[in-house]
Amino acid sequence: MKKTLILFTAFLAFTACSKHQGEKTIVITGIDSTLRPGNDFFKYVNGKWYDSVSIPASQTGVGAYMFMNYPQRMRLQGILDSISKSENPAGSIAQKVGDFYASGMDTVTIGKSGYAPIKPLLAKIDAISDLPSLMNFVVNEVKVYNSSIVGFGVSPDQKNSSRNIAEIYQTGIGLPDRDYYFKSDSSTVAIQEAYKKYLATLFQQTGSNAEEAKKNASLVYDIDKKLAISHKTKVELRDVQANYNKMALTDLVKKHPNIGWTAFLNNLGAKTDSINVGQPAYYDALNKLLKTIPITNWKIYLKANSLERYADDLSKPFVDASFEYTKVLSGQAVQKSRG
Numbered sequence: 001m002k003k004t005l006i007l008f009t010a011f012l013a014f015t016a017c018s019k020h021q022g023e024k025t026i027v028i029t030g031i032d033s034t035l036r037p038g039n040d041f042f043k044y045v046n047g048k049w050y051d052s053v054s055i056p057a058s059q060t061g062v063g064a065y066m067f068m069n070y071p072q073r074m075r076l077q078g079i080l081d082s083i084s085k086s087e088n089p090a091g092s093i094a095q096k097v098g099d100f101y102a103s104g105m106d107t108v109t110i111g112k113s114g115y116a117p118i119k120p121l122l123a124k125i126d127a128i129s130d131l132p133s134l135m136n137f138v139v140n141e142v143k144v145y146n147s148s149i150v151g152f153g154v155s156p157d158q159k160n161s162s163r164n165i166a167e168i169y170q171t172g173i174g175l176p177d178r179d180y181y182f183k184s185d186s187s188t189v190a191i192q193e194a195y196k197k198y199l200a201t202l203f204q205q206t207g208s209n210a211e212e213a214k215k216n217a218s219l220v221y222d223i224d225k226k227l228a229i230s231h232k233t234k235v236e237l238r239d240v241q242a243n244y245n246k247m248a249l250t251d252l253v254k255k256h257p258n259i260g261w262t263a264f265l266n267n268l269g270a271k272t273d274s275i276n277v278g279q280p281a282y283y284d285a286l287n288k289l290l291k292t293i294p295i296t297n298w299k300i301y302l303k304a305n306s307l308e309r310y311a312d313d314l315s316k317p318f319v320d321a322s323f324e325y326t327k328v329l330s331g332q333a334v335q336k337s338r339g
Contacts, residue, residue, distance in 0.1 A: 030048065030049070031044060031045060031048075032044055032047045032048050035047065055331075057332070057333040057334040058332065058333075058334045058335070058336050059332065060330040060331065060332045080097070080098075080101045081101075083097055083098035083101070084098040084099070084101045084102040084105070085098075086098065104338070105338060107316070107338060110314070110315055110316075111315045111316055112315075113314070113315060114314070114315050115205065115206050115307075115314055115315070115318065117310070117313070117314065118306060118307070118310050118314070121306050121310075122206070122303055122306065124137055125137060125299050125302050125303050125306065126299070128295065128298075128299050128302075129295070130295065131258060131260075131290060131291075131295070132260065132263070134290075134295060134298055134299075134302075135259065135260050135263065135264060135290075136263075136267065137302065138150055138264075138302075139263075139264050139267040139268060140267070141306075142268065143268065146305070146306070146309050147171040147172075148171070148172065148302060148305050149171065149172045149227070149286060150168065150171065150259070150264070150286075151168055151169040151170065151171035151172075152166070152167070152168050152268070153166075153167055153168075153169070154166055154167070154270075155167060157246075157276070158240065158244050158276075159244065159246075165246070165272075165274070165275070165276050166265075166270060166272045166274075166275045166276070167275060167276040167277075167278060168275060168276075168277055168278065168283065169278035169279060169282075170230070170231050170232065170278065170279040170282035171282075172224070172227040172282075172286070173224045173227055173228045173231065174195060174199075174220070174221075174224055174304070174305075174308060175191070175192070175195055175224070175228075176329070177231065177233070177234055178228040178229070178231035178232075178233060179233065179234075180192065180228075181224065181225045181228040182228070190328060191328055191329055192221075194324070194325050194328035194329065195221070195325060195329075196217045196218065196221055197217075197324075197325070198308075198321055198322070198324065198325035199216070199217035199220050199221065199304050199308075200213040200214045200216070200217035201213070201321040201324075202304065202307040202308065202311065202318070202321060203216045203217060203303075203304070203307075205317055205318060205321065206303075206307065216300050216304070217304075219297055219300055219301070220300060220301050220304040223289075223293060223297065223298075223301045226285070226289055226293075227282070227285065227286065227289070229285065230279075230281045230282045230284070230285035230286075231279065231281075231282060232279050232281070232282075237279075243278045243279065244276060244278075245276060245277045245278070245280050246274055246275070246276050246277075247274060247275055247276075247277050247280075248273065248274050249261060249262075249265075249272060249273050249274055249275060250273075252275060252277070255284070255287070256283055256284075256286075256287040257287070258287045258288075258290040258291050259283065259286065259287050259290065261275075308322075319335075320335075323335045
């Protein structure tokens with residue numbers, strides 16, 4: 001046991017006392033031998049690093065995972081750069097991967113495209129005319145991992161790991177968690193305003209005038225906040241038992257007629273007789289809001305959600321707008337390169 005503890009301590013010291021600057025690794029002093037590990041193990045292992053490390057301007061944090069992942073990321077980028085510049089046999093994996101990577105790095109073409117790549121998606125939102133067509137759009141987006149107002153997944157049943165279970169979880173808000181909508185300290189208010197400005201910028205860049213864009217951003221924020229009221233806090237989400245609520249599908253269908261679970265699951269091609277509802281209050285609230293909030297407002301909300309989802313993949317004005325918001329939210333000072 002003693003030997004294991006020493007090895008574990010040494011590993012922590014190694015991973016906690018290295019940091020990358022560019023492609024160089026700088027080793028900072030490790031274990032603080034002036035402290036007794038039994039009194040404060042964290043400070044004994046990490047104290048010197050914790051007191052002297054600085055977060056690179058292009059990062060939002062610094063830690064062991066970043067140190068270990070960075071060399072692999074640089075190696076992978078080198079492979080992709082090489083493949084994308086090589087002549088590869090037509091139809092080969094190398095050709096497909098290389099072309100895909102090159103297309104993502106072609107900033108000239110991306111810049112000329114503006115938001116054209118998502119115009120078909122926005123057109124689908126414009127075509128929404130009622131609640132069933134709205135939910136049809138939502139479920140089709142779930143298929144491409146855009147949760148919008150319904151978070152759906154399949155994972156091992158926590159009470160029977162030999163089988164998988166369908167599960168739904170709270171989602172639908174643009175800020176990191178519910179508390180961002182209800183705190184009034186200066187830091188949180190600055191994030192709220194940056195988020196609203198970001199939404200307005202996205203609307204302006206897709207054709208709205210300044211006044212309309214600001215109005216739409218406020219509308220989206222208001223829907224966000226109504227959804228956030230029903231969200232569990234981060235502390236409440238730690239309670240495994242409270243976030244396991246297996247319900248019969250027949251009961252859910254009766255409970256949430258506006259969501260339309262039967263049609264939702266049929267569209268996904270999912271067959272189940274029960275679902276784990278992680279946070280029931282969210283779906284109870286969503287079911288009511290789908291009826292009380294006008295379809296026209298939901299369409300504006302879904303446009304904002306889609307624009308946020310794909311902003312970093314679009315032209316530079318969208319990427320810059322995303323970063324301006326991220327900068328306030330995370331403290332990241334310098335925008336990362338596309339690669």
